[in-house]
Amino acid sequence: MLAIVGTVPDPDLPIVEGEALLEGAALMVAGRRIPTDRGTPALLAAACAASATLGLPAPHAFLVGDQGLGHGSRALYAHLTDTLPGRDIATLVFHYLMPDVMWHDKVLFAVETMAARPRLIADAGFMYAAKMSGQASAYDLFTPDAGELAFLADETAPHPFYTRGFILHDDNNVPDLIRRAYGGGNAARCLLVKGSVDHVADAGGVLHTVDSPCEEALEAMGGTGDTVAGIAAALVEGGLSVAKAAHLAARANRLAGQLACPNPGSRIAEIVVHIPQALKQAMNGTGQ
């Protein structure tokens, strides 16, 4: 099972979990309708579209409302520590959650007590907590953008807000920042770095780059990083190696972007609808 953990910007949403179904521009989880504009719902929407294309069951969502005060995130962390040990999950994705090292460690400890250890993917706030905790190498995949890669590469920064300027300035030199992130023990076993050129890397260096098709507007759109993580998660769940999944996801996300003909003001639902066709093209090695 693919399970995805994150928050929704609705403080009134209690912890909900269950199968996530994509219905137009919204998700249905446990009888609740959730817009997919950005954040974890965007990741879930992409994972739903990719899973359906791959013939996989719909992903399982663990969601809670949190508008940034952290109360929802902490309640969900507690729920996970209580319930994960008895779950059967093959791929587990952590996303928009309040970065909190103590809760990160408790959740990771609960994961380690599961009968079969899932492959672990982290992005957004939970990736920040994983780096801060010093346990980045316990993860199979991180999906940072350029600013977040600089944060991973800066061994002193506790949050991207504190990344030192001489590192942040260097975002054109992605391979060096990747080396620096691995050198400091602050990267997952595989990295998918999202940018004008996407890089897939491991501790040995850059494995793949993807630079086409190129839709510049995607960089400005909220949620495009979330959709690539969602596609990668579905491909990992489908049995691909993490690096291969990341490579294909980067390509499929760009193809979906191209099919949507976006501008910098486009919405993520315009991309998600094209994921099935884009993923098929990426897997067949077709598309522009």
Next chain:
Amino acid sequence: MGFLDFLRNKTSGPTPSRADRGLLLFENTSEVIRAEKVLRAAGFEVAVKGPPPEVRTGCDLAVEYPLIEGLNILRHLDEARVPPLDAIPVTGPLLTPVDLYHVKDFGDHLMVRAANMKVTVDKRTGVIVNVSGGGCPDVPWLAARLIGQRLDEAPSPRDTGHTLCGYALGLAFEEMKRLCSPS
């Protein structure tokens, strides 16, 4: 040693990671005590600690706080009229907030990035068309409130956000306003 043992050692050791903690520095001890009281009453996990020597200001006490929630905490202290002299990460007392901006011109649209946060505006109308990046849970919430608003009418994320991502978005927002203001 298996990973579980490694993790067990890490989580049960005498010095748990303080990488997500910050220190609030004040002029004197009475301000430290007031600030601690204000923050505890608001439900934040805070503790009074000694500041590292390199940032000692004359006051031998500081308030340790959850770093990521800095924006919300500073707002509480401002409202209580006990603002700190400085707010610093525990693990990097000399680190300063990002002050480097990346600007990208798409023709009709302009994008500004500060740290991990990006805001994009339609130059023809001044309307915010997208917010992206970030990882803290207030980012999607802030994005929903900013998109579709004119830059000169939208609330600053520094006033409405709660986390360091919200703070970074506020910096990008203010830089965008500076770039778009008639000079």
